[in-house]
Amino acid sequence: LMNSEVLLLLINFLVLDSLSIMLLFLFFFALALAAVSPADVPALKLQRGNCPPFWFSFEGRCYKYVSTRLTWAEAELYCVLEEENFVKSLIMNFDPAQGWTWIGLSDIHKEGSWMWSDGCPVKFVYWDAGEPTNGGEIEHCGHFNFGTELKWNDIKCSNLFTSICASRIICP
Numbered sequence: 001l002m003n004s005e006v007l008l009l010l011i012n013f014l015v016l017d018s019l020s021i022m023l024l025f026l027f028f029f030a031l032a033l034a035a036v037s038p039a040d041v042p043a044l045k046l047q048r049g050n051c052p053p054f055w056f057s058f059e060g061r062c063y064k065y066v067s068t069r070l071t072w073a074e075a076e077l078y079c080v081l082e083e084e085n086f087v088k089s090l091i092m093n094f095d096p097a098q099g100w101t102w103i104g105l106s107d108i109h110k111e112g113s114w115m116w117s118d119g120c121p122v123k124f125v126y127w128d129a130g131e132p133t134n135g136g137e138i139e140h141c142g143h144f145n146f147g148t149e150l151k152w153n154d155i156k157c158s159n160l161f162t163s164i165c166a167s168r169i170i171c172p
Contacts, residue, residue, distance in 0.1 A: 098150060
């Protein structure tokens, strides 16, 4: 009789253990069925639009994927430098002499509060050493390609320079 009790306990254990394994299997199977597959995400056709090489256009903005792993601050700096490099290459393409160029930068509404002409606040600066100075005059506009490092400078808005145009739907 003792052997039959052990046999019954062993059978109950195996049945319960098999049931547990089956439930676990069904749980994972249900999870797999409920998971969103990449095919469920609508594919967007990448378009260059008027963006620079390796950048793509979407909703009026240009985007670039950077595969290098960076901290947030490093990524911000990288993107700022990319934008500066793009503007520099655009100017060099049309003006190999790299003359002074308007970039849509002004503090005309409030001295020292620099804004882009589309109304967005300036989130990065590329001023030449010691700039902006207001030059002893009323210098409310910013231009590019100043000094040996070809950076920003403030100057009177009445000067005649080439210019770079940009537009945004909203401020970043």
